Amino acid sequence: MWNKNFLTQKLHIEYPIIQAGMAGGITTPELVAAVSNAGGMGILGAGYMTPEAIQTSVRKIRNLTDKPFGVNLFIPNDDVDSDVVSQMKEHLQNIGPFGEETAQVKYENNFSEQFARQLEIVLGEKVPVFSFTFGVLGKKETEQLKQQGIFVIGTATTVEEASQLEKSNVDAIVVQGFEAGGHRGTFLRPYESSLIGTMALVPQVVDKVCIPVIASGGIMDGRGIVASLALGASAVQMGTAFLSSHESGAHPKYKQVVLQSQDTDTVMTNVFSGKPARGIRNAFIKSMQNYKEDIPPYPIQNALTRPMRNWAVRESNSEYMSLWAGQAASLSSETTAFDIVLQLVKGTENILKSLR
Amino acid sequence: MWNKNFLTQKLHIEYPIIQAGMAGGITTPELVAAVSNAGGMGILGAGYMTPEAIQTSVRKIRNLTDKPFGVNLFIPNDDVDSDVVSQMKEHLQNIGPFGEETAQVKYENNFSEQFARQLEIVLGEKVPVFSFTFGVLGKKETEQLKQQGIFVIGTATTVEEASQLEKSNVDAIVVQGFEAGGHRGTFLRPYESSLIGTMALVPQVVDKVCIPVIASGGIMDGRGIVASLALGASAVQMGTAFLSSHESGAHPKYKQVVLQSQDTDTVMTNVFSGKPARGIRNAFIKSMQNYKEDIPPYPIQNALTRPMRNWAVRESNSEYMSLWAGQAASLSSETTAFDIVLQLVKGTENILKSLR
Numbered sequence: 001m002w003n004k005n006f007l008t009q010k011l012h013i014e015y016p017i018i019q020a021g022m023a024g025g026i027t028t029p030e031l032v033a034a035v036s037n038a039g040g041m042g043i044l045g046a047g048y049m050t051p052e053a054i055q056t057s058v059r060k061i062r063n064l065t066d067k068p069f070g071v072n073l074f075i076p077n078d079d080v081d082s083d084v085v086s087q088m089k090e091h092l093q094n095i096g097p098f099g100e101e102t103a104q105v106k107y108e109n110n111f112s113e114q115f116a117r118q119l120e121i122v123l124g125e126k127v128p129v130f131s132f133t134f135g136v137l138g139k140k141e142t143e144q145l146k147q148q149g150i151f152v153i154g155t156a157t158t159v160e161e162a163s164q165l166e167k168s169n170v171d172a173i174v175v176q177g178f179e180a181g182g183h184r185g186t187f188l189r190p191y192e193s194s195l196i197g198t199m200a201l202v203p204q205v206v207d208k209v210c211i212p213v214i215a216s217g218g219i220m221d222g223r224g225i226v227a228s229l230a231l232g233a234s235a236v237q238m239g240t241a242f243l244s245s246h247e248s249g250a251h252p253k254y255k256q257v258v259l260q261s262q263d264t265d266t267v268m269t270n271v272f273s274g275k276p277a278r279g280i281r282n283a284f285i286k287s288m289q290n291y292k293e294d295i296p297p298y299p300i301q302n303a304l305t306r307p308m309r310n311w312a313v314r315e316s317n318s319e320y321m322s323l324w325a326g327q328a329a330s331l332s333s334e335t336t337a338f339d340i341v342l343q344l345v346k347g348t349e350n351i352l353k354s355l356r
Numbered sequence: 357m358w359n360k361n362f363l364t365q366k367l368h369i370e371y372p373i374i375q376a377g378m379a380g381g382i383t384t385p386e387l388v389a390a391v392s393n394a395g396g397m398g399i400l401g402a403g404y405m406t407p408e409a410i411q412t413s414v415r416k417i418r419n420l421t422d423k424p425f426g427v428n429l430f431i432p433n434d435d436v437d438s439d440v441v442s443q444m445k446e447h448l449q450n451i452g453p454f455g456e457e458t459a460q461v462k463y464e465n466n467f468s469e470q471f472a473r474q475l476e477i478v479l480g481e482k483v484p485v486f487s488f489t490f491g492v493l494g495k496k497e498t499e500q501l502k503q504q505g506i507f508v509i510g511t512a513t514t515v516e517e518a519s520q521l522e523k524s525n526v527d528a529i530v531v532q533g534f535e536a537g538g539h540r541g542t543f544l545r546p547y548e549s550s551l552i553g554t555m556a557l558v559p560q561v562v563d564k565v566c567i568p569v570i571a572s573g574g575i576m577d578g579r580g581i582v583a584s585l586a587l588g589a590s591a592v593q594m595g596t597a598f599l600s601s602h603e604s605g606a607h608p609k610y611k612q613v614v615l616q617s618q619d620t621d622t623v624m625t626n627v628f629s630g631k632p633a634r635g636i637r638n639a640f641i642k643s644m645q646n647y648k649e650d651i652p653p654y655p656i657q658n659a660l661t662r663p664m665r666n667w668a669v670r671e672s673n674s675e676y677m678s679l680w681a682g683q684a685a686s687l688s689s690e691t692t693a694f695d696i697v698l699q700l701v702k703g704t705e706n707i708l709k710s711l712r
Contacts, residue, residue: 002711159619159686178534179553193620197535197553199583200574200683204619207687218556227555227583230707263515263560264549327556330515331563351586355358355708 002226002352003345007172007212007234011129011151012068014039015345016235017225018174018214019242019337021045021072021131022182022324029057031247031337033064038341043070043131048302051117058125068128070153073118075135075187076111077297085300087293092304095287096320101307107300123148131155134275135187136168143169153214155185157194162205162213164188174237175205177217181240181266181326183277183298191276195268199231206232220331222347226355240326241344245337253318257282261329272309272322274301280329283319284308358582358708359701363528363568363590367485367507368424370395371701372591373581374530374570375598375693377401377428377487378538378680385413387603387693389420394697399426399487404658407473414481424484426509429474431491431543432467433653441656443649448660451643452676457663463656479504487511490631490654491543492524499525509570511541513550518561518569520544530593531561533573537596537622537682539633539654547632551624555587562588576687578703582711596682597700601693609674613638617685628665628678630657636685639675640664 003015019035021027021043032042044061046054054071061069085107093099122130123144130145131153137145145152146169154165155174162173176185177198186194198217206213215233219225220241228236242248244255257280270276271288275298279285288295295301305322312320333340359371375391377383377399388398400417402410410427417425441463449455478486479500486501487509493501501508502525510521511530518529532541533554542550554573562569571589575581576597584592598604600611613636626632627644631654635641644651651657661678668676689696 177553177555178551179556189620193623195534196619196683197533197574198555199533199553199580200535200576201619203577203579204684204686218553220556221559223559223587224555226586226711229711230582230586231579263552263557264545267549327552328560330560352711355582355585356712 002229002348005234007214010171011041013041015341016229017041017341017344018235018237019043020182020216020237020239021070022239022243023047023072024322025249026243028247028249029060029064031242031245031249032061032069034247034337035242035341036065036067036069038338039345040341041068041070041129043072043129046071046118047074047133049118051121054118054121055125058121058127070129070131071122071127072131072133073115073122075132075137076115077134080109080297080300081294084294085296085304088296088301088304091291092308096308096311098307098311101310102304105303105307107303111299122150126150129153131174133183133185136164139168156205157184157186158188158196158201159204159208161186161188162209166209166211170211172212172214172234173205173209174214174216175202175233177201177215179218179327180216181278181329182324183273183275184268202228202231202233218326218328220328222344222349222351224328225344225348226351240329240332241340242337243325244332244334245340246335247337251313251316251321253316254321254323255334257318257323258325258329259332259334261325263327263330266325266327266329270295270301272302272305274298277322277324278326280323280325282321282323358585358704361590363570366527367397369397371697372585373397373697373700374591374593375399376538376572376593376595377426378595378599379403379428380678381605382599384603384605385416385420387598387601387605388417388425390603390693391598391697392421392423392425394694395701396697397424397426397485399428399485402427402474403430403489405474407477410474410477411481414477414483426485426487427478427483428487428489429471429478431488431493432471433490436465436653436656437650440650441652441660444652444657444660447647448664452664452667454663454667457666458660461659461663463659467655478506482506485509487530489539489541492520495524512561513540513542514544514552514557515560515564517542517544517550518565522565522567526567528568528570528590529561529565530570530572531558531589533557533571535574535683536572537634537685538680539629539631540624554584558584558587558589574682574684576684578700578705578707580684581700581704582707596685596688598693598696599681600688600690601696602691603693607669607672607677609672610677610679611690613674613679614681614685615688615690617681619683619686622681622683622685626651626657628658628661630654633678633680634682636679636681638677638679
């Protein structure tokens with residue numbers, strides 16, 4: 001049976017289909033619960049959320065499903081160069097009708113503290129699965145989570161990162177291929193030398209580590225699921241496939257752009273958040289090609305562009321939203337998340353039959 | 357049966373495994389014939405070869421096998437800027453002990469004429485399969501080939517390129533993913549916006565065209581073959597997997613570097629040939645990061661760096677060779693090409709069994 005393996009048994013899920021913890025309000029409690037109810041596993045993208053909001057969402061998810069689900073957080077990084085920040089702030093104040101709000105953005109170097117408070121909620125709520133991106137979690141925190149019976153998943157973009165995560169004692173690793181939408185999980189080398197396609201990366205990681213590997217990047221349907229299992233993955237993680245679902249919190253304009261996109265429409269950019277991420281090319285990305293100063297690091301740049309992105313949402317202007325999406329976004333469908341999981345299962349079984 | 361489909365029947369091959377037509381002396385007649393004799397299909401990488409050398413090699417291949425094989429050529433492009441060329445020539449004369457030979461490099465804008473003469477040999481020898489890269493073949497030439505009973509294969513890196521190739525009346529399309537080693541086949545857009553991972557690209561092309569698709573990029577073993585078939589490909593094309601085979605004409609130092617490589621070792625560069633290609637990072641690539649002028653286009657730059665590359669071969673210095681390789685080169689094995697094909701077949705059957 002394609003859907004029964006060590007990982008699905010450990011996670012107590014029916015199908016090896018995990019919905020990626022996309023941050024920024026996309027993974028509503030309704031989306032997370034729908035994926036879990038359909039037999040996959042939903043993940044709340046809580047990287048940008050306050051501890052209080054995480055708690056509220058986790059409780060909402062528990063009201064909507066008794067199946068396992070996860071919460072994803074971002075490992076913090078506290079380096080900041082204030083000159084770089086003030087240059088960017090000035091630039092953003094001058095390019096559109098969100099100058100005043102941009103001028104008022106305050107940020108504090110307390111990301112580690114914020115992360116500790118977010119993690120406390122995950123522990124306190126005994127969330128079934130905890131996944132993280134952008135680094136390796138401390139030994140102490142990993143131990144605490146595992147003692148609570150929480151299943152811990154890290155994110156790697158290279159063999160070396162996967163090895164380091166395995167050593168840190170995580171239970172499984174999401175392997176993020178070049179094709180993936182949203183932020184690169186890269187944390188060891190410069191991101192440019194950590195852009196490895198899913199087809200090449202998954203088998204190399206599988207050969208190196210002993211814990212289950214979850215493939216991600218460019219997987220949109222049963223074809224991608226069977227391909228990932230063939231490469232040695234125990235499950236897939238899919239983000240873009242759920243972006244345009246009814247339950248997704250993505251703006252209707254964002255969903256529309258994703259549904260109408262083509263294979264060559266995405267680009268890797270750090271202009272929205274300070275961290276490289278894959279999204280659909282729009283006016284803001286194009287305009288920033290002329291910005292010659294450094295881009296402040298995540299999460300500073302993310303805070304600085306928030307007024308602009310909020311304005312874009314209010315105005316339904318997709319040219320200034322961050323339109324994160326993977327390279328196979330054109331294969332998206334517009335239906336309920338529950339239906340998407342059912343279609344994925346049916347598609348997987350059809351492909352398996354065709355290979356017999 | 358995984359190995360029987362429209363394409364393998366049309367090509368009269370036992371397994372849907374095609375050895376890529378890597379140029380530069382790698383695809384010796386012995387390599388091409390060994391792959392074909394094992395039930396796959398070898399391709400002579402003849403892009404840089406004189407018409408006479410192509411004829412000699414084709415006849416040698418025919419002495420070594422009665423199975424189908426192919427010849428690959430490069431579609432020419434005649435644009436040249438002489439200032440860019442002379443700046444580069446001066447630079448290369450000054451960086452190593454190959455200055456005199458570099459100074460003597462002559463090039464003529466007669467690439468179209470050269471190509472016409474190469475193609476004449478393909479037609480005259482009635483080569484079973486003709487594949488091409490870097491563009492679309494003219495309608496007239498395509499018709500001529502097909503009238504001779506020659507099977508014609510184009511190369512695409514985007515859905516749009518695949519569509520254009522289908523319209524030009526080719527019989528099948530190699531879809532080249534981001535992971536692939538060697539030159540990008542891109543011909544419609546800037547190459548930067550045509551870097552799509554195999555996992556994302558193959559299903560999108562399969563959904564768009566009606567002719568058989570051959571997957572390439574990051575495929576190294578049975579896992580990659582099953583993954584490609586799952587994505588909808590009719591066959592795979594593999595280059596790096598055959599680079600370190602006994603029959604490959606790659607320099608022993610080049611083979612050694614490939615065998616010892618890691619997932620993060622390759623980079624996309626145009627410094628060797630004027631066209632972006634994926635290879636293993638070495639001293640020449642690193643040094644050229646400081647070259648601020650334009651790089652002359654292919655094939656001028658390729659002619660200019662030939663003395664340097666020849667010197668590197670004589671000196672067994674892999675730091676100045678072009679070490680083309682894909683992102684999963686670490687999965688290479690050092691054996692005969694015949695054995696590699698047998699291992700691929702066995703691996704494919706094992707993966708298929710494991711999915712049942």
